[in-house]
Amino acid sequence: MSTGEGRDRDSEGRARSARPRDGLGRPLPYGAPGVERQPEGVVRTPEETVAQAQRLLDAGMPFHAHEVFEDAWKSRPADEAALWRGLAQLAVGLTHAARGNAVGGARLLRRGARSVEAAGGTHGMDVPALVRWAGELAHRVERGEAVDAAREAPRLRGGGLE
Structure with missing residues (x-):
């Protein structure tokens, strides 16, 4: 559903952009080929x-x-929220860093690392390595280093970068 202002909205008025997006989530022009979005609420x-x-x-x-x-943050038990929220923040931090937003990227990487570190459960993820990865990447981003999202992808299990 679209409002008169040209913004895509669902039946309850929440923003739901139908614009295609690239691999880093940046909106592309309507009609441009984009990367398939992840279905919501899975x-x-x-x-x-x-x-x-x-x-x-x-x-x-x-x-x-x-x-x-x-x-996962929205569907898993409340006592796991900090872990999944922190992982989402790490992913968004990497997104911003790869887009060239050093301030936002570093801030979200550090915030996500704190959340993941404070979370109780790990589901087999190497939390110390993820925290280390986030801190090192945040530091590099602040120094102005370019980030390639695929090359910088953390290993969620098995520690740090591959």
């Missing part, structure tokens, strides 16, 4: 979430991985 097991997010991260699509983590 309930996955933690293992499925980590596997799907890792595939997207490895493909250089951290924005799309963030959407997978966001589904």
Whole structure:
């Protein structure tokens, strides 16, 4: 549904952009070929979430991985929220860093690292390595280094970069 202002909205008035997006989630012109969006509201097991997010991260699509983590954040038990929210923030931090937004990228990488580190459960993820990865990448981004999302993708299980 679209309002008179040209913004895509769902039946309850929430923004739902129908514009195609590139691999880093940037909107493209209507009609341009884009990367298929992740379906919203998918309930996955933690293992499925980590596997799907890792595939997207490895493909250089951290924005799309963030959407997978966001589904887990919203559908998993409340005591796991900090973990999934933190992972979503790490993915968005990588997205911003790859887009050249050093301030936003570094801020979200550090915020996500704090959330992941404070979370209780890990579902087999190497939390210390993820926290280390986020801190190192945030530092490099602040120094002005360019970031390639696929090359910088963290290993969610097995520690740090591949």
